[in-house]
Amino acid sequence: MVLVALGGNLPTEHGPPRRTLEAALREMDAKGIRVVAVSRFYRTPPVSPHEQPDFVNAVAQVETDLGPAALLAVLHEIERLFGRERRLRWYERTLDLDLLDCRGEVVEAEGARGADAGTGPLPLALPHPGIAERGFVLVPLKDVAPDWRHPVTGKNVDGLIEALPPEALEGIEPLKP
Template sequence: MIIVAIGANLPASGYETPLSTCEAAVVRLAEDADIQVTGRSRWYESEPVPKSDQPWFVNGAVSVETDLLPEVLLARLHVIEESFGRVRRVRNEARPLDLDLIDYDGQVRIGAVDPTLPHPRAGERAFVLLPIRDLDPDWRHPVTGEAVSTLIAGLPDGGGEIRALED
């Protein structure tokens, strides 16, 4: 399974809320002839990590199927981000859209290879793990082999508040 995390804490131009931006990003992904969206998690609202005075984020994830290589898929994700007004300036800044390639069929690519797979912080963030659990409750971290439920249970306190926006 290929997992793409979706997040925003600012509305993109032409959208009223970060949630409507995220929903539009799912539609944009599905419009790409080389990408099939096969599943979508619930949407969650979460505090910024690390904590800051930024607006809360809307987060979710989709599973996709594609024959694109991971680096080509990531480049497409960046083009979609830019089309929603994302400009990469400072790490952890507020943004109208963030698309992260979390897992690409369990591939492990660490070191000088870009993108790093799985995403280096995939097992450390509730706003990534809860949507992954929605997509596949049996998902296991490709490096550690830990189940998503184990990773969620092991999250430290203070990792930021998170709540589902829908059931």
């Protein structure tokens, strides 16, 4: 199973964040990353202490022949096409595409886990280093892959969600279709 998280909180030429995420899904398909399932879209509050608009988040299950590094490179290319500017961590953005899991592979990358800030993309690490702490990822992940298990800990999505502090789930609401 290959899982990609999508998020954004700034408008683009495609419209507001939800329309941008929908356009990004089409772009993934155009680049040979076949989207097979998409969660609901969720409005989520920003994690940043900086004042900024709410995010729209979703998770997609995709199929591709690409390996993890090549897939991540294509996702970063799509981010750039959609005007992604990398600033400090947790800042507003037009589009964020995170490779959450790629066929259960485990890849440790120096500097990826626990990195706080930076202007470039983090190195490949699988599963995504922040997946277990992010309600805004786990809630839509449950929609699209309710039986998914963390490749390192073996915990299922429900167990990961239950382990979150209540504030990690506050304000996460599905958008109307």
